[in-house]
Amino acid sequence: xxxxxxxxxxxxxxxxxxxxxxxxxxxxxxxxxxxxxxxxxxxxxxxxxxxxxxxxxxxxxxxxxxxxxxxxxxxxxxxxxxxxxxxxxxxxxxxxxxxxxxxxxxxxxxxxxxxxxxxxxxxxxxxxxxxxxxxxxxxxxxxxxxxxxxxxxxxxxxxxxxxxxxxxxxxxxxxxxxxxxxxxxxxxxxxxxxxxxxxxxxxxxxxxxxxxxxxxxxxxxxxxxxxxxxxxxxxxxxxxxxxxxxxxxxxxxxxxxxxxxxxxxxxxxxxxxxxxxxxxxxxxxxxxxxxxxxxxxxxxxxxxxxxxxxxxxxxxxxxxxxxxxxxxxxxxxxxxxxxxxxxxxxxxxxxxxxxxxxxxxxxxxxxxxx
Amino acid sequence: xxxxxxxxxxxxxxxxxxxxxxxxxxxxxxxxxxxxxxxxxxxxxxxxxxxxxxxxxxxxxxxxxxxxxxxxxxxxxxxxxxxxxxxxxxxxxxxxxxxxxxxxxxxxxxxxxxxxxxxxxxxxxxxxxxxxxxxxxxxxxxxxxxxxxxxxxxxxxxxxxxxxxxxxxxxxxxxxxxxxxxxxxxxxxxxxxxxxxxxxxxxxxxxxxxxxxxxxxxxxxxxxxxxxxxxxxxxxxxxxxxxxxxxxxxxxxxxxxxxxxxxxxxxxxxxxxxxxxxxxxxx
Numbered sequence: 193x194x195x196x197x198x199x200x201x202x203x204x205x206x207x208x209x210x211x212x213x214x215x216x217x218x219x220x221x222x223x224x225x226x227x228x229x230x231x232x233x234x235x236x237x238x239x240x241x242x243x244x245x246x247x248x249x250x251x252x253x254x255x256x257x258x259x260x261x262x263x264x265x266x267x268x269x270x271x272x273x274x275x276x277x278x279x280x281x282x283x284x285x286x287x288x289x290x291x292x293x294x295x296x297x298x299x300x301x302x303x304x305x306x307x308x309x310x311x312x313x314x315x316x317x318x319x320x321x322x323x324x325x326x327x328x329x330x331x332x333x334x335x336x337x338x339x340x341x342x343x344x345x346x347x348x349x350x351x352x353x354x355x356x357x358x359x360x361x362x363x364x365x366x367x368x369x370x371x372x373x374x375x376x377x378x379x380x381x382x383x384x385x386x387x388x389x390x391x392x393x394x395x396x397x398x399x400x401x402x403x404x405x406x407x408x409x410x411x412x413x414x415x416x417x418x419x420x421x422x423x424x425x426x427x428x429x430x431x432x433x434x435x436x437x438x439x440x441x442x443x444x445x446x447x448x449x450x451x452x453x454x455x456x457x458x459x460x461x462x463x464x465x466x467x468x469x470x471x472x473x474x475x476x477x478x479x480x481x482x483x484x485x486x487x488x489x490x491x492x493x494x495x496x497x498x499x500x501x502x503x504x505x506x507x508x509x510x511x512x513x514x515x516x517x518x519x520x521x522x523x524x525x526x527x528x529x530x531x532x533x534x535x536x537x538x539x540x541x542x543x544x545x546x547x548x549x550x551x552x553x554x555x556x557x558x559x560x561x562x
Numbered sequence: 563x564x565x566x567x568x569x570x571x572x573x574x575x576x577x578x579x580x581x582x583x584x585x586x587x588x589x590x591x592x593x594x595x596x597x598x599x600x601x602x603x604x605x606x607x608x609x610x611x612x613x614x615x616x617x618x619x620x621x622x623x624x625x626x627x628x629x630x631x632x633x634x635x636x637x638x639x640x641x642x643x644x645x646x647x648x649x650x651x652x653x654x655x656x657x658x659x660x661x662x663x664x665x666x667x668x669x670x671x672x673x674x675x676x677x678x679x680x681x682x683x684x685x686x687x688x689x690x691x692x693x694x695x696x697x698x699x700x701x702x703x704x705x706x707x708x709x710x711x712x713x714x715x716x717x718x719x720x721x722x723x724x725x726x727x728x729x730x731x732x733x734x735x736x737x738x739x740x741x742x743x744x745x746x747x748x749x750x751x752x753x754x755x756x757x758x759x760x761x762x763x764x765x766x767x768x769x770x771x772x773x774x775x776x777x778x779x780x781x782x783x784x785x786x787x788x789x790x791x792x793x794x795x796x797x798x799x800x801x802x803x804x805x806x807x808x809x810x811x812x813x814x815x816x817x818x819x820x821x822x823x824x825x826x827x828x829x830x831x832x833x834x835x836x837x838x839x840x841x842x843x844x845x
Contacts, residue, residue, distance in 0.1 A: 261737050281740040288741045294734035298756040311743030359742070 210273040212237045212363050212395040213258060218267035220253050227253045229419035235397060240389050242398045242406040245416035251399045255365050259288050272362050287356035288365045293348045295340040301351055302336045308359040326358040329388060346377045363395045382408055403443045415439045434483060437561055446483040447527045453480040461522035467499050469555050481561040486530040488557040491517060491549055498552035505547045519551055606808035613803060623809035633810060636794035639705055643790055644774035647712040648766050655720025663728045680718040688715055689782035704785040711783040716769045727761035767825035771818045
C-alpha cells in the first residue's frame with residue numbers, strides 16, 4: 193500500500209538522504225498470532241511520522257521493535273542505514289517516551305532528565321548544562337528538585353519528553369504519550385510537541401489511536417490495521433484520498449458506497465447513478481467502492497458543475513459550529529452531510545426531519561477506493 | 563450501601579454510630595491481649611524476687627541480665643541469626659519475587675504458589691521437617707542449622723512484600739532504564755532496586771524482628787551451645803523462674819517494637835506512601 197518501498201540501503205553510502213528508519217519485511221508473531229505482518233516502511237530524517245490505528249493493530253509492537261524491547265520474528269530494522277535488528281536497546285541511538293511516562297520515582301527531575309547523559313559518561317558540568325537547557329525547553333526549570341510524584345500529569349509528560357530528548361537521539365519514539373491527559377491539556381501538549389519537534393529537528397515516530405492527533409501533528413501518517421500498513425502518506429493524502437475502505441472509515445467519517453461501474457458512473461442503488469468522470473482504469477461492469485467526505489456534500493446553493501441527488505432528511509444533529517444531516521438517498525443508503533453554520537442557524541430556514549432535499553457534490557470529491 | 567444506611571436509620575442509629583457491644587468487646591480483647599505483656603514489663607522493674615507482688619522500682623534484674631554470660635551469649639547468637647537470616651532472605655526473596663513477577667508461564671505460577679506455602683504452614687511442621695531434613699543429611703545441629711531454617715521460613719515473607727511493590731511498578735520503568743543506556747544488570751541496580759528499596763528495608767526489618775524472637779523453629783533446629791535467646795529463656799524458666807527473664811523479655815519486646823515501627827516509618831521517611839507492611843496488615 194505504501195509508495196515508499198525501497199531497497200535496503202548499504203551502510204557504505206549513508207547520506208543525508210538515507211532514511212532515519214527503514215523497516216524491511218518486519219514481522220512479529222506471538223505464538224500463532226501475527227501482530228505485525230511483513231511491514232516495510234521508510235521514515236525520513238527529521239519528519240514527524242505517526243503510526244495510527246486501532247488498539248491491537250500492531251503499532252505499539254512496531255515501536256517496541258524499533259526501540260529494541262521486542263525482537264522481530266522476521267525482517268530487518270535499519271537506523272540511519274545501520275542494521276540494528278539484533279542490537280540491544282541500550283546500544284540503539286533511539287529514545288522512547290512511554291505511555292505511562294515511566295519516570296524514576298527515586299530520582300528528582302534533574303536526576304531523571306540527566307540519567308541517560310550520565311550513562312554515556314558525560315562530565316557533571318556538561319550533564320547539568322544540558323539538563324538545564326532541556327528543562328528550559330519544556331518549561332520546567334523551576335521544578336528541578338521536585339520528585340515525579342509531586343508533578344501533575346502534564347508536567348510528568350514533559351519530564352518524560354525531556355528525559356528522552358536530552359540525549360539527542362537520532363529518532364524519538366513516542367508511545368501514545370498524550371493518552372493519559374485530559375482533552376484541554378492534550379490539545380495544548382500537541383501544540384508544544386510540534387513546536388519542540390520543529391525546534392530540535394529530531395525524527396519523531398508517534399504512535400496514536402487518535403486520528404485528530406495524527407492529522408494535526410504529522411508530516412506523514414501510516415494507517416495500520418491487523419499488522420499491516422493500509423495507507424501511508426501526508427495527512428492530506430490519507431484524508432482526501434483514502435486508498436482502502438479501512439483508511440476511509442478510520443480517519444474521519446466517510447460516506448462509503450459500492451456499486452457497478454459503467455459508462456462513467458457507478459450505480460449504487462436502482463436508479464441512482466453517481467457520476468465518476470476521469471477513471472479510465474475502471475472497466476464497465478466492475479464493482480467499485482466510492483467515498484465522499486460529509487463536508488464535501490452540499491445541501492443548498494449548488495454550483496453549476498455539481499452532481500445532484502434527491503433525498504430525505506432522516507435526522508439533524510446540531511454541533512454548534514456545524515450541523516450534521518443524515519440524508520436517505522435510497523432505502524438502503526444514508527449519507528452524512530456536514531454543513532458549516534455560517535449565516536443561518538438551524539432554527540430558521542434549515543431543514544428538519546422528513547424534509548425532501550437535494551444534495552450535491554463536485555465530481556472530483558468522489559474518491560474511488562481500492 | 564444505601565440500603566445499609568436506610569436499615570441503620572430505621573433502627574435509630576446513625577450511619578457512623580458503632581454498636582456498644584463492639585466497643586466493649588474490642589476493649590476486652592485488647593485487655594486480654596496486652597495485660598500479660600504489661601505485667602512482664604512492670605515486674606522487670608520489681609525490686610523483689612516475687613512474680614506476684616510489686617516491691618518497688620529497681621533495675622537489678624537488668625543488671626543481672628547484663629552480667630549473665632550465658633544469657634548474653636544467647637543474645638549475641640539471636641542477633642547473629644536474625645542478621646544473617648535477614649540479609650540472606652532479602653537477597654533470595656527479592657530474586658524469587660523478580661522471577662515470579664516477570665515469568666508468567668504455568669510452571670512459574672505454580673512455583674509462585676508453592677513458594678508461599680511456608681506462610682500458612684504451621685511453624686511446628688516446618689520445624690519438625692527442618693529437623694528431619696538436617697538429621698537425614700547427618701548435619702550437626704548448631705547456629706548454622708537454625709540460620710538455614712530461618713532463611714527458608716523468611717524467603718516467602720520477603721517475596722510477598724517485594725512482589726507487592728514490584729507489581730505496582732510499571733514494566734516500562736525498567737525499559738526506560740534500558741532505553742537510556744543501561745545494561746540489564748545496570749537497570750536492576752540503578753532503577754529497579756532503588757525503586758523497591760523501601761519495600762526491601764521494610765521486609766528486612768520485619769524479618770529481623772520475626773527471626774530474632776522466633777522460638778518454634780529455633781527450638782527444633784538449635785544445637786546446645788550457644789542457644790538462641792528464646793530457647794535459652796524457655797530452658798531457664800523450666801528450672802527456676804527468675805525475674806531476670808522479665809528483663810530479657812522486656813528488652814526483646816523493645817527491640818521488636820522498635821524494628822516493626824521502623825519498618826512502618828522508614829518508607830514514609832523515604833517519601834513513599836506505599837509502606838510494604840500495608841500488605842500484611844491488609845491496609
